[in-house]
Amino acid sequence: MRRQIPLYIVLVCGIVFVIQFFIPSHESEFIFEYGQDWVMVIGILALPLGIWSYLRKTWLTAVKKPKERFFAGVSLFGFAIMMLTGLKRESLMAGSLYMELFEYVLIPIQATIFSLLAFYIASAAYRAFRARSVIATMLLGTAFIVMLRLIPLGPISDVNQALVGWILSVPNMAAKRGLLIGIGLGAIATCIKIILGIERTYLGRD
Amino acid sequence: MTTVELLWNGLAAFLTLCIFSFLYKDNPFYKFAEQLVAGVALGYWTMLLYHTTFTDKVLIPIFQQGKLHYILPTIMGIMMWTRFSKKLAYLSRIAIAFYIGVGTGVALPLYMYNYVFRQLQATVVPLQFSWLGLNSLLMVSFVTCTLFYFFFSKEHKGTFGGLSKVGIYTLMAGFGASFGLTVMGRVALLVQRIIFLREYFIALFGS
Amino acid sequence: MKWHEKMLNIDRRWIYLILGVAVIVPAVVSFHVPVNVTPEVRRVYDFIEDLKPGDIFYVGIDYDPASLAELHPMAYAILDQCFRKDIKPVVATLSQFGAGMAEQVLSEVAAEYGKESGIDYCYLGYKPYPAITIMLMGVDFRVPFPQDYYGTPIDSIPMMRYVHNFDDLKGVISLSAGTSSEFWIIYGYGRYFMPLALGVTGVMAADYYPYLQSGQIFGLISGIKGAAEYEALTEYKGEGLKSIPYQTTTHVVILAFIIVSNIGYFASRRSKK
Numbered sequence: 299m300r301r302q303i304p305l306y307i308v309l310v311c312g313i314v315f316v317i318q319f320f321i322p323s324h325e326s327e328f329i330f331e332y333g334q335d336w337v338m339v340i341g342i343l344a345l346p347l348g349i350w351s352y353l354r355k356t357w358l359t360a361v362k363k364p365k366e367r368f369f370a371g372v373s374l375f376g377f378a379i380m381m382l383t384g385l386k387r388e389s390l391m392a393g394s395l396y397m398e399l400f401e402y403v404l405i406p407i408q409a410t411i412f413s414l415l416a417f418y419i420a421s422a423a424y425r426a427f428r429a430r431s432v433i434a435t436m437l438l439g440t441a442f443i444v445m446l447r448l449i450p451l452g453p454i455s456d457v458n459q460a461l462v463g464w465i466l467s468v469p470n471m472a473a474k475r476g477l478l479i480g481i482g483l484g485a486i487a488t489c490i491k492i493i494l495g496i497e498r499t500y501l502g503r504d
Numbered sequence: 505m506t507t508v509e510l511l512w513n514g515l516a517a518f519l520t521l522c523i524f525s526f527l528y529k530d531n532p533f534y535k536f537a538e539q540l541v542a543g544v545a546l547g548y549w550t551m552l553l554y555h556t557t558f559t560d561k562v563l564i565p566i567f568q569q570g571k572l573h574y575i576l577p578t579i580m581g582i583m584m585w586t587r588f589s590k591k592l593a594y595l596s597r598i599a600i601a602f603y604i605g606v607g608t609g610v611a612l613p614l615y616m617y618n619y620v621f622r623q624l625q626a627t628v629v630p631l632q633f634s635w636l637g638l639n640s641l642l643m644v645s646f647v648t649c650t651l652f653y654f655f656f657s658k659e660h661k662g663t664f665g666g667l668s669k670v671g672i673y674t675l676m677a678g679f680g681a682s683f684g685l686t687v688m689g690r691v692a693l694l695v696q697r698i699i700f701l702r703e704y705f706i707a708l709f710g711s
Numbered sequence: 712m713k714w715h716e717k718m719l720n721i722d723r724r725w726i727y728l729i730l731g732v733a734v735i736v737p738a739v740v741s742f743h744v745p746v747n748v749t750p751e752v753r754r755v756y757d758f759i760e761d762l763k764p765g766d767i768f769y770v771g772i773d774y775d776p777a778s779l780a781e782l783h784p785m786a787y788a789i790l791d792q793c794f795r796k797d798i799k800p801v802v803a804t805l806s807q808f809g810a811g812m813a814e815q816v817l818s819e820v821a822a823e824y825g826k827e828s829g830i831d832y833c834y835l836g837y838k839p840y841p842a843i844t845i846m847l848m849g850v851d852f853r854v855p856f857p858q859d860y861y862g863t864p865i866d867s868i869p870m871m872r873y874v875h876n877f878d879d880l881k882g883v884i885s886l887s888a889g890t891s892s893e894f895w896i897i898y899g900y901g902r903y904f905m906p907l908a909l910g911v912t913g914v915m916a917a918d919y920y921p922y923l924q925s926g927q928i929f930g931l932i933s934g935i936k937g938a939a940e941y942e943a944l945t946e947y948k949g950e951g952l953k954s955i956p957y958q959t960t961t962h963v964v965i966l967a968f969i970i971v972s973n974i975g976y977f978a979s980r981r982s983k984k
Contacts, residue, residue, distance in 0.1 A: 300594040304601035311602060315609025331850045333606045336577035338843045338855065340599050342557050343581025345839065349550055350588075352542075369535050373543035380547025387555045387862050390810070392818055398512060400548055400811040406516040407541035408776035408808070409697060410523035416694035416734075416961070417527055417727045419687055424726060424968040428976045436676035437683070442969065444684025448936065448955070448962045450744050459747055464639075465681050471920040472643050473678025475623050476650025476671070478921055482619020489612040492604060500604055501597055527727050549807045556810070556836045560858050610846070611897075618901045618927065626925030643924075682917040685934060687965060688958060689781060689913025692935035694734055695957040696780030696950065702738045 305495040312493030353377065376403075440465055505707045517704045520697055646674040715982065718975025726968065733964040737956040744955045751923060752940040755884065755908045755930030759789065762881050764797035767874055771885035771895070772813035773805045773841070778888030778912050779812060784938035784951035785886050785910040786816045792945045794824040794831070799870055801880065803835035803856065805844055805891045810837040814860065828861070829868045836860030842894045849903040851875050877905040886910035886932075892919070896927050910937065 315333060318326045353374070360370035380399060383389060389396040427442075429435040447455070447462045491497035505513065522537035562578055565571040580599040586592035627647050629640045652664065653671030660668045712720070762768060770789060774782045793800045804813045817834055826832055835856040838844040847855040852874065853865050865871050873879065883905055885895045892909045900907045906929055911919060913934030922928045932941055935958065938951030 300597070304597040307598065307601035308605040308608070311605025312609040312612075315606055316612050319610070319613040327850070330610075331847070331854065332573075334610075334843050334847050334850075335854055336580075337603055337606050338838070338840055338847065339561055339574060339577035340581040340584070340603055341840050341843070342553070342561055343578065344584040344599070345553060347584060347587060349546060352546055356543075369539040372536055373539040376540045376543025377547040377550075378543075380544055381551060384548070384551030384555075387559075390552065390555060390814070390860065392814055396548070396551065397811055397814075399544060400808075401815070402512040402516040403519060404541060404544050404548060404808065405776040405779065405812070406520050406697075406700070407523060407537050408545070409693060409779055410520045411538070411541075412777040413690075413693035413697045413780075414523065414526060416690040417730055419690045420730045420961075420965050420968060421723045421726045423683075423687065423965055424721065424972050427969045428973055430976075433672060433676050436673050437680040438969070438973075440677045440680025441683040441687075442680075442966065444681050445687055445962050445966055448688065448744075448958045449966070450959065455747075463749065465677060466917060466920055467924065468639050468642055469646055469674050469677035470681040470917050471924055472646030473650055473675045474918050475627065475647050475921040475924075476654065476674070477678075478619050479623050479647075479651065480654050482615050482623070485615045485619065486612060489608040489615065492608045493612075500600060502593070528724075545808065548811070552807070552810055552837060553839070555862075556860060557838060560856070564857065607842075611842075614897050614901045618897045622925050622927060623921060626921070678917065682914075685913040685916045687913075687962070688936060689916075689934050691734075691958055691961045691965075692780045692913065692954060693777070695935075695954045695961070698734050698738060698957065699950070699954065 301498075301501055304501060305498065309493060309495060312489075316493075440469075510707060513704050513707070517701055520701060524697075646670070650674050713979075713982070715975045715978035718971050719979060721968075721971075729968075730961060730964055733960045734957055736960045742956055744959050746936070746939045746943050746952065746955060748940045748944060749937075751931040751933075752937050753930075753944065755910075755932055756792070756941060756944040758882060758906070758908065758929060759792050759798065760796070762796065762798050765799065766881045767799045767801060767870070767879065768793060769877075769880050769883040770800045770802050771805065771883065771887065771891070772802060772809045772816070773885050773887035773889070773891035773895075774812075774912075775806045775808035775888065776812065780950075780954075781912045781935045781938060782886045782888060782910060783812065783816065784935070784949045784954075785932055785941060786813075787820060787949050788938065788941045788945050788947040788951070789884060789886075789910075790816060790820040791823075791947045794820060794826055795945075797831075798881075799831055799833075801833045801835065801852075801871075801874065803844075803848075804837045805839075805841035805894075806887075806889070807837065807839065810860065829859075829863065830870055833868055833870050834860045835865075841891045842898045845894055845899045846902060849876055849899065877903045880905065882906035882908070882929075884908045884910060884930075888912045888915070896922055900927050908932075 311333070314329065318330050356370045356373050360367050360374065380396065383394070383396040383399060388394065391397065427438045429438055443458065443465060444462055446458050451458070488497060519537050522533040525531055526534040562574065565574045566578065580602060583595045583599045586595040627644055629644070631637055631641065649667050649671035651671070653668040653675065658664055759768065770786070770793070772786055790800060802813055802817055804810050814834065817832065821828070821832055828834065835852065836859060838855050844855045852871065856865060858864050859868060877883065883895070883899065885892055885907070887895070887909065888911070892911055892915065895907060895909065899905065907927070908930035909919060909928050910932040911934070916931070916933030919928065919931055923931050932938065935951060935954055939955050942949050942951040
């Protein structure tokens with residue numbers, strides 16, 4: 299019964315909301331609005347689970363691993379300081395300590411972490427982009443042409459820009475469309491399997 | 505820049521350099537910045553969520569506006585927390601089931617429309633004897649060949665094998681274009697940090 | 712080690728160092744790189760340019776600091792264009808770290824033009840679950856956003872009095888760095904058919920051409936080059952155009968590395984034969 303009830307809920311909700319799409323009436327819009335609104339409220343209340351999990355894990359690291367204690371402490375300190383500085387709704391406005399910490403701690407670190415990828419992608423291009431076969435040459439050739447558009451080469455640039463435009467809107471578009479249709483069919487099949495109760499991994503184990 | 509701005513920007517520059525130090529090897533400065541951002545990000549998001557989402561969508565509707573129909577989803581949301589108890593964890597499935605049922609029901613026709621119907625409709629275009637017509641013909645051929653490549657119920661031999669080979673070449677052209685644009689994207693992130701450091705040092709020492 | 716083997720085995724730290732030097736060069740020696748405007752970017756510009764004063768346009772700041780370098784310049788240029796033309800933007804974010812950045816860019820550009828919150832623009836703030844938020848905005852902005860970012864009830868905001876859903880807007884542009892843009896197409900355009908344009912990161916750009924060709928989106932601004940193109944059109948002096956010379960030097964270095972590795976590869980293959 300513990301597994302059956304959720305399966306029935308999924309079946310009923312799934313079918314109701316599929317039908318709702320095809321019947322644009324006041325009543326069906328009412329169901330849609332309330333269904334989505336309720337899902338949002340449920341989702342909002344589920345988010346503290348993630349926050350709690352992270353804090354618990356960091357706290358246990360601090361307690362159990364003396365070598366990691368300092369860094370776990372730094373993380374907890376960061377969390378605590380943001381909580382304290384953001385207690386009032388006014389702190390969401392520019393100029394508050396909460397927003398200054400966001401601007402001068404969170405933004406630079408996050409932005410820099412991702413900027414490291416520039417170095418890794420340069421290294422990856424050097425190691426992986428070798429014309430070993432026709433397929434590899436296709437990959438290398440198109441990437442090369444696309445990258446070349448950022449280098450001013452006089453009249454060659456005009457030809458290159460036109461070529462990049464064509465690559466993006468014809469072969470690239472066709473490749474991505476083929477993938478999209480495949481993804482779409484896969485997603486539809488998964489949705490049907492979930493609604494019919496064939497796919498039930500989301501229930502977890504007992 | 506005022507002195508206060510210089511100090512804040514100094515902190516940002518120091519943290520930026522802490523992260524860049526990872527390029528040499530993993531070190532305590534990098535780890536410090538990494539752990540700090542995890543805590544700060546979580547704290548920022550928690551308070552943002554509380555003020556703009558939990559307050560607006562749960563506290564005010566129920567306690568100030570008396571919208572009692574919000575009580576049921578609130579209870580279902582709280583049922584999610586039973587995931588932490590082995591005995592009561594099954595209760596969270598009810599909320600998850602509602603969430604997944606509504607989500608899949610809404611998504612199914614929209615996936616069908618956007619991923620399949622609209623894409624096929626845009627692929628089938630009238631033939632024209634022009635440059636545009638040639639491109640349309642190439643587009644139809646490339647899309648078909650790409651789909652052939654993903655058709656695994658028939659062995660990729662003979663004409664079918666040839667068509668699926670055109671499909672893989674098309675895919676490689678697509679991935680190549682993605683890679684070229686990815687390089688631009690990744691470099692942009694690095695450039696932004698370099699511009700930030702340059703402007704900070706100019707403000708600090710003068711140009 | 713033979714010369715071609717050396718070409719094939721350059722230590723990663725040398726690559727990092729050379730790239731590092733290449734990215735610093737334009738910081739020391741300034742030079743200009745011309746930017747040509749692509750039709751997909753021009754369409755977004757023309758769409759906003761053709762709007763009348765007082766028209767309401769939605770701008771989604773759906774990215775986090777990791778993509779700030781590419782998408783922030785777009786946000787500045789678009790909001791600048793909106794305020795210059797007296798178009799009233801409704802701004803919201805579907806990214807958890809987008810709220811602070813949206814507040815920053817909006818208040819900065821609005822202050823330049825002396826625009827007032829609630830009258831000339833409206834900042835709705837952040838809500839999680841992008842797909843649900845987009846669908847609920849299609850029903851009524853008041854459902855996902857009963858109050859704006861600053862806690863003012865939507866009904867008390869003069870500009871929003873007659874704005875209920877996408878039907879009351881002239882169009883939507885989402886600057887996004889993740890699944891949000893996909894959600895805007897599937898759950899936004901797919902359900903409500905409003906004019907939709909996207910500003911995306913370079914990493915994502917190539918994936919959105921099928922939607923552009925099918926007409927699900929009317930325009931596409933791709934990465935930092937797209938941002939620079941937009942700045943060139945609006946004549947806004949921002950970070951997009953500023954970063955193009957840096958892009959040029961780093962691309963020269965990366966392409967040089969690819970050429971070196973391929974020369975080394977072919978030379979070593981010939982010597983093996």
